[in-house]
Amino acid sequence: MGDKRKPQLNMTLDEGQKEEWKEAVEEDNRFSSLSQLIRTSVERELSGGHDSNRDGKQIAKLVEKVGKLENQINALSVDLGEMRGIVESQQPSYSHLKSEAFAVLPDGDMASPMSPEEVASEVGGPVDAETMEDVLDELAASTGQVRAIYRENEVGEQIPRYRKKGDKMQ
Structure with missing residues (x-):
């Protein structure tokens, strides 16, 4: 009968390194002992794992x-x-409509403002009230020469009406 004992390898290392390895064994359940940690690490290194x-x-x-x-x-x-x-x-480019809409708007504070529908009708052509309202709002924002005046209708909605700006604000 032959000797079934595995060869033993002794290592020398400082105490701090040994403690660090022991902590690794305690924290990682893949290793049951310090020897298993060392064997696994050496095998991994030799097989190219690192x-x-x-x-x-x-x-x-x-x-x-x-x-x-x-x-x-x-x-x-x-x-x-x-x-x-x-x-x-x-x-849509409103540039062609801007000048036409501006031309038909009433002038100054004393003038009666027009609804987008009225302006669209005066301008003529295929333009609806919603598009004309966008044009007039853009004119008011970009030139400062058009004023939107909001009036409440029968059901409490604020309806815009437009005119050219005069010296006084209404």
Whole structure:
């Protein structure tokens, strides 16, 4: 019958290192003893489990993937900018209506303000009251020469009426 005992390897290390390893064994249930921690760690190192070259390759792959994602994000940003331009170019331009609407608005404080419907009717052409209200609001905001006066209707809604600004505010 042969000796079934495993060969023993003795190591020398400082007490602080030994305590640190013992704490690792106590905190990690994968290891039942200090010897198992050491055997597992050595095997992992020998099998390339801590191969810095492999880690470097993984990092390089991750950097490559991040670069690809960055390129995709940049491409989406360009596409979004192009789409925004298309949408903005399809928004109605009120420039032709602004001058016509301004020309028909009553002038000054004493004038009776007009509703968007009345202005649209005076301007003529295919323009509805809602579009004309947008035009008049834009004129009021951009030029400061048009005043919106809100009056309450029978059901309590505030209805805008417009006129050119005079010297006095109403």
